Every structure is written in structure tokens, then in C-alpha cells.
Amino acid sequence: MTRLRAPFGRWDPASPSEVVARFSGLDCCWWVAGGLAIELAVGRRIRNHGDVDVLLLRRDQLMAQQALSGWQWWAADPPGSLRPWASDEALPPEVHDIWCRPGPDDPWRIQIMIDESLGREWVSRRDPRVRRPISTLGMVSADGVPFLAPDVQLYHKARAPRPKDEEDFGAALPVLTDRQRRWLVEAISTTYGPHPWIERLQA
Template sequence: MTWDPAPLAEVVARFSGLECPWWVAGGMAIELAVGHRIRSHGDIDVLLLRRDQLAVQQALADWEWWAADPPGSLRPWAAEEILPEDVHDIWCRPGPDDPWRIQVMLDESRGREWVSRRDHRVRRPIGTLGMTSADGTPFLAPDVQLYYKAGAPRPKDEEDFDAVLPVLADRQRQWLIDAIAETYGPHPWAERLRA
């Protein structure tokens, strides 16, 4: 399964016409938070709320969409199909012979609150879920992105943590400390977040 991530400008152009909220996620969100490139990326991620999932089909109307069914198989996602709650990822490409270009992740919400799919006790207002770069690109707030990366940090996650730590506001640090403790228990990032 070959990836050739779409350039950020293409992602923004395709998703910016949607009437629902969306955010660049993953390592690219961390780079947007710090304002410069940190590392290479094997893919590019976009986050949507599950309730808005069909917006993917609108934004990428002329592409193929594949649902990542647990535990790790891909299947075509039919037009207008509502994905079950255990499907969190959609892989997208222009055509059957093309590499994958965009990964869309679905997250949960209840009313006006974002709800972590890893721990439904971890919540926050949807309006605080993202930030906007200087050029107007919406991206997942770095404290939320780090919360997901904290589950089983890989070397690239540690690199992202190191890069964004200096720009986290006190409220972001505290939210992340609390969310990590709630979901994962004691964590090596907690002490560095308190420093």
C-alpha cells in the first residue's frame, strides 16, 4: 500500500468548501502549531467529526474512498454509507492505480462537545478543538494531537512532542496532563509538561 501524501495546499483547497468543521491532524498539525517543518511525513491526515463523515465524499467527490475496518483491512466505502462506530479511518486516492493521498480520521462528538474515542471521559468544546495557522489553515490543537500520540509514543511522536512543547500555553499543558492521566495513567511526558 503505497502512500504519496497530497500537498497541504491541495488538502486545504479540497476541504475548505465544506460547511462542517475539519482540521489538518497528525504530524502536520504539530508543524502548523510550531510554524515550521519538523520531519518528513508518510501521509497527511484530516480530522472530521463522525457526524460529518459524508463530507469526505463531497470534498473528494472524484476520488476513491476506502474504510479501514478493524482489525486492519481496507474495503471500498460506498456513496452515502454511514460507517460503523468502530471505523475511524478512511483512506483516499484519486483512482485504483494511484497511491493513497489523504487519510481522514473520524472522531466522536456529543452535542457541542468533542469526545475522545479512546476515553469518553475526555471531552472539550468543539470550538476549542482546533486552531488556525497564519494562512487560515485549520489544524487540530497540539494538546489534543499529543493526547492521541501519548497512547504509544513512537520516535516520531517524541520528536513532535519535543518540537511543540515550547509553544504550548499553560492551559494546553494542564489539559494534556489531565487527559493523559485520565486515559493512560502515569506517563513520562507529564513531568516535562509541568516544567
Template sequence: MTWDPAPLSEVVTLFSRIRAPWWIAGGYAIELAVGHAFRTHDDIDVLLFRRDQAAVQEALPAWECWAADPPGTLRPWLPGETLPPTVHDIWCRPGPAQPWRIQVMLDESDGDDWVSRRNPTVRRALADLGRHSAAGIPYLAPEVQLFYKSERPRPKDEQDFTAVLPVMNGTRRRWLADALGTAHPWHDRLG
């Protein structure tokens, strides 16, 4: 399965058509928080709430979208199908013989809160979930992105952590430390 990530500008254009909230996630979210590119990317991630999953098909009407059914099986996501709570990722490409271009992640919400799918006791007010770059691009708050990257950190996740930590204020660092303490008590990176 080949990946050729869509350029950030293309993803922004495609998802700007929808009314549901969405955010650039993954390594690109970290770079948007830092304010400049500092590493290569194997994919590009977009985060939406599970409740808004139909907006993916609205943003990409002519594209193929495949549900990543655990534990690692891809299957076509049929138009209008509601994905079950076990599906958190959708792989998208313009056509059948083309590489994957965008990965969409579905996340949970409860009223005015984002709820971590990995540990439902970790929450964040929806108003604090994302930020906007100087160019107006919505991206996942770096502390939330680092929380995701903390479960099984890879070298690129360590690189992201090192790059973004200096631009995070005390409130954001405290939230991350509390979230890590709740979900990963063994994690002492901010302790």
C-alpha cells in the same frame, strides 16, 4: 499499499469546499502549531466528526475512499454509506492504480464537546479543539494531537512532542496533563 501524501495546499483546497468543520491533524498539525516544517511525513491526516462523514465524499467526489475496518482491513466506502462506529479511518486516493494521498480520521462529538474515541471521559469544548495557522489553515490543537500520539509513542511522536511543547501555554499543557492522567495514568511526561 503505497502512500504519496497530497501536499498540504491541495488538502486545504479540497476540504475548503465543505461546510462541516475539519482540521489538519497528525504531524502536520504539530508543524502548523510550531510555525515551520521540521520532519518528513509518510501521510497527511484530516480530522472530521463522525456526524459529518458524508462531507468527505463531498470534498473528494471523484476519489476512491476506503474504510479501514478494524482490525486492519480496507474496503471500499460506498457513496452514501454511513460508516459504523468501529471505523475511524478512511484512506483516499484519486483512482484505483494511484497511491493513497489522504487519510481522514473520524472522531466523536457530544453536543458542544469533542469526545475521545479512546476514552470517552476525555473531552474538549468544540470551540477549543482547533486553531488556525497564520495562513488560515484549520488544524487540531497541539494538546489534542499529542494526546492521540501518547498511546504508543514512536520516535516521530517524541520529536513532535519536543518541538511543540515550548509553544503550548499553561492552559493547554494542563489540559494535556489531565487528559493523559485520565486515559494513561502511567504516562508521566508532563507530571
């Protein structure tokens, strides 16, 4: 089987409007994720982005192939390498990252992230104790871009914050609602234990 080893090549991230154009016709939930989700929540540019993430639930993973028909899809299996994702292949539970590009000589355009669910609930793949209704998982920007709610995105970033994660947290903190702050404190405490973000969330 053909495999790619890191580094995997250059990126030319799709814009949020291009993502909407490709994914809006799908009969499933999807959300822009990562740092762009934080920017959509804040409503302004925060920093540069090397890629663009789109989150799907595992049960809807094949919808990505429909949205990106004719593209190349490469699964991070195992992490640190990429292998072709076959048409109609259900990826195993340990695979949750897919790199996509129009063709073999093109830069990567979209990264698909796969998360878990149970019935009507989203379930964190990092900690099954952390969950919430799928209906509360995302928001929609003023120009119609579905994006992952900032408290959920920051929960992912809290595991081992990099400088860009700290920057995103600082930018998002003023726009978090009281409910989002409470959920994030509980989720971080449950999964990671004591954390420097908790005191700032409770201030």
C-alpha cells in the same frame, strides 16, 4: 467484497494547500491532524511525513465524500484491511480511518480520521471522559490551514509514543500555552495514568 490487506501501497501525500482547496467549501468543521498539525502549531518543518491526516467529526463523515468527489474511498474495516466505502454509507462506530486516492492506480493522497462528538463537545474515542468544546478543538495557521490543536494531537500520540511522536512532543512543548499544558496533563492522567510526558509538561 473486495478487500485490501496491509501493506496497502504507496503514498503521495496531498499538501496542506491542496487539502484546504478541497475541504474549505464544506459546511462543517475539519482539521489537518497528525504530525502536520504539530508542524503547523510550531511553525516549522520537523520531519518527513508518510501521509496526511484530515480529521472530521463522525456526524460529518459524508462530507469527506463530497470533498473528494470522484475519488476512491476505502474504510479500515477491520483495522489491518481496507474495504470500499460506499457512497452515502454511514460507517459503524468502530471504523474511524479512511484511505483516499483519485483512482485505483494512483497513490494514496489523504487519510480521513473520524472522531466522536456529543452536541457541542468533542469526545475522545479512546476515553469518553476526555472531552472539550468543539470550538476549542482546532487552530488556524498563518496561511489559513485549520489544524488540530497541539494538546489534543499530543494526547492521541501519548498512548504508545513512537520515536516520531517523541520528536513531535519535543518540538511542540515550547509552544504549548499554560492552559494547553494543564489540559494535556489532565487528559493523559485520566486515560493513561502515570506517563513520562507529565513531568516535562509540568516543568
